[in-house]
Amino acid sequence: MQALTNRAKSVDRKPMTFLESIYLWNIFKGMLITFRHIFKKQPTIHYPEQKRPFSPVFRGLHVLNRDEEGRERCTACGLCAVACPAEAITMEAAERVPGEENLYREEKYAARYEINMLRCIFCGLCEEACPKDAIYLSETFAPANFTRTGFIYGKTDLLIPNPKTEAADLAKAKGEL
C-alpha cells in the first residue's frame, strides 16, 4: 500500500528481546533526556515581579477621558451603549448647570456611567463609536474580585486623573513615572 506521507513508518511488531523487556536501557535513555532539561532555560515569566509587555493595540479596561483642561469629554450620547454587542454599558444623562463649566465640556454629561466588566468582551467597539474621544481601552485588565458588584465599574473607577489638579497621578497611570 502506498504511504500517505513520506514520514510514515511501519510499526515494528517483533517481540521484545530479553534485554529490551527489562526496559532498563530505554529507561536510561529517557532519563538522560530529562537530565538535559535541568540545564535548559526556563521560559517562565514570574508574574507579579515580571510582566510581559502588551502590544500597543491591546484592549484592556476602559478609561473615560478628560480634555486638557480637565473637563470630562463624555456627553452621554449613548452611542457606546448602542454599539456594545454585550450590552455592558449603562448611563444616565444630566444637564450641566451654570458654574459647572470647569467640570464638563458640553451642556450634557453622564451623571452615571457604568460598565459591567463581567459582560464586557473587550471588543473595543465603544471606543470606535465614541464621537467625542471620551472612551478608550487601556492596557490593564480587570483584577480579581470576590463579588459580582465589584466588577461593575462606575465613573470613579473609569475616569482618568485630572491633568490640572492630579498631574502626578495621571503621569503614573500612563506609566511615565
Added chain:
Amino acid sequence: MTLLAIDWILVLEKLILIAVIIFASLGIALYTTFAERKVAGILQDRPGPNRAGPFGLLQPFADGLKLIMKEEIIPNTSNKWLFILGPGLAMTAALMTCAVVPWGDKVELFGRTISLQIADINVGILYVFAVVSLGVYGIMIGGWASNNKFSLLAALRGASQAISYELAMGLSLIALLMTTGTLQLGEIVKQQQAPGHLWNIVYQPLGFLIFLVCAFAECNRAPFDLPEAENELNFGYHQEYSSMKLGFYLFSEYINMFISSAIMATLFFGGYDVPFLDESKLAPNMAAIIGIVALLVKVVIFIFFFMWVRWTIPRFRYDQLMNLGWKKMIPLALANMLITGAVVLYLHK
C-alpha cells in the same frame, strides 16, 4: 534481683534516639514533598513552588496546614474502624523500619558510648522485610474499608504488586547475604568500612539493580504507582480519604522512600562509610558526624534518583508489571543467586 536491674540511662538514651530519628525522618519526608515538586518543576523547565517563603521553603508547612484545615470525611458506608486504622498502619509501618538502620558510628557523650542505631538486632534485614510487608496492609485496609470499587481494585493491585516484588527483592538479598554472611545491618556496614573491602555494589551489581527496581515497587513509586493510578483508578486506595488521613498516606510514601534509600545506602553503598577516609584516625565524635553526613548525602542522591525516575517514565500496565516481576526479575535474581553461590563456594575452597 539482678534480673530486675534495668539500665535506666540506656532506656532514656534509646528513647531520645528514637525521638530524634523519628522527628528527623518526618522532617526529611516533609522536605522531600517539597523537593519532589521542585525536581518535577526543574525537569519540566519550570521553577516549581517558589511563593511561600524564600525559594518556597515554607511550602511543606503551607501544604500541611491546608491538609489539617480540610474537613474530615468518613464515608457512611465505610468500615469506620478500619478506615481510620489504614493510614495509621501505613504511617507506623513506614516509621518502624528506621529502628534497625545504622545512622552512624558510636558517639561519646557524657562519658557514655552511644550507638547511633536504635537496635542492632541480629536479624536486621529480616526485620526490615517483615515491616515492609506490613506496609501493604495500610493500602489494603484503606482500600477495603473505603467501600469503593476503585479503591478496592487499587488495594488488590497494591497487594499483588507487593507480593510479586518482595520475592525478587528477597532473592536478590540472599545473594548479598551470601557474601556478607550476616543479617545484622551494623555488621554489614562495618564489613564495607574495613580496609581492603569495597562497597557491596562492586560485588553485587546485578543484585543491587534488582533490589533497586523492587524498592521502587515496594514504595509504590512511579513507574510502579499502580495502586494510586490517578488517571484510571482516581487515586486508588486513598480516593475516599481527606484531611490528615490523606496526609498520612501521602506522607508515609515519602517516609518509605527515605527509609528505603537509607537501606539501599546501608546494604550496597557502605552506609555511613566515607570512601578513602580512615575513620579510626579521627576523633570518634568527629567520625560519627562525618558518617551521618555521608549517609545523608547518599540518601539524598537516592531520593533524587527516585524523583528523577518518576518524572521521566510513565506507569507500567498491569500485565507489564506482572511480566517484569515474575518473568524477568525473579529469574534474574535466581541466576544472580546461583552465580554468587558458586563464586562464594569456589573462593572458600
